[in-house]
Amino acid sequence: MNPTTREYIPFARPVIGKEEENLVLKVLRSGWLTTGKYALSLEKSFIKYLNVSHALALNSATSGLHLALEALGIGNGDHVVTSPYTFTATIEIARYLGAHPFFVDIEDSSFNIDPNLIEEALKNEHRKIRCIIPVHLAGHPCDMTAIKDTAQNHQVPIVEDAAHALPCTTNAGLAGTVGDAGVFSLYATKNITSGEGGMLVTSSEEIAARATTMRLHGIDRDVWGRYQAVSPATWEYDIVAPGYKYNMPDLAAAVGLAQLKKVDVFHLRRTQIAEKYLKHFKEHDFLVPPPESPGHSWHLFLLLE
């Protein structure tokens, strides 16, 4: 159908209000458009909201997943366990580093990766499995208690793909905060948006330090830090590795800040709509409604035909 006609149902229209408009105007008029105090403020807001030690504002969740794996030292020939039922970004970031996905099948009940099969893979697999990337698909919480147990038994780190999971409560805590690192997406169609954007959260000093350097060209001091430096000596910086260009500009962060303030309101609304859908789809036996869970973020509503 023609997407410009009224009959077309958009996949996800962002809910943007005066708050977003006002903050973006402030940034435009401030003279500072790239990563600065708005990005910093968004990071602080995520730290507070999720109760984590570090949050890094990025230009996408894909970047965040890439940085997390890079910081864990994953490279050529390594394997990462993940779900075959996800968006391509979860997989491609392993390939960026020369690593390979090792697909572990999903549970019927949740459509999420099956923790028992992860255990089996880690026990029996000869290939070097260096990381587990659970995906909270559609916002349905993964069984993080079981996944964490397995990960600890085999000393394999966890990077949560929490792109759909703001906010989502698992049986081991908030999605994105249970593993060694977690990554949220602020893409235009996700639960909150900054236009394009991502947030890497971690409680690991090492991951945070490495990802901070690598998100901006491998430079050991960011631009905002250098700008605020008081003496010329502190303007200097070193390039310690060939990094990436993954920082979030303040223009995007302004939108994200206004959106994060509404995240719980959005979540409540999504939950109400999901409840309505569940009630009505249950009346039709040609469709199987999605699995329910109290911690669901209801990013998507997956119907099985």
Ligand SMILES: *Cc1c(COP(=O)(O)O)cnc(C)c1O
């Ligand atoms: C959207 C999405 C991503 C990537 O998010 P971007 O911010 O667009 O890079 C990663 N994983 C899943 C499951 C997603 O749906």
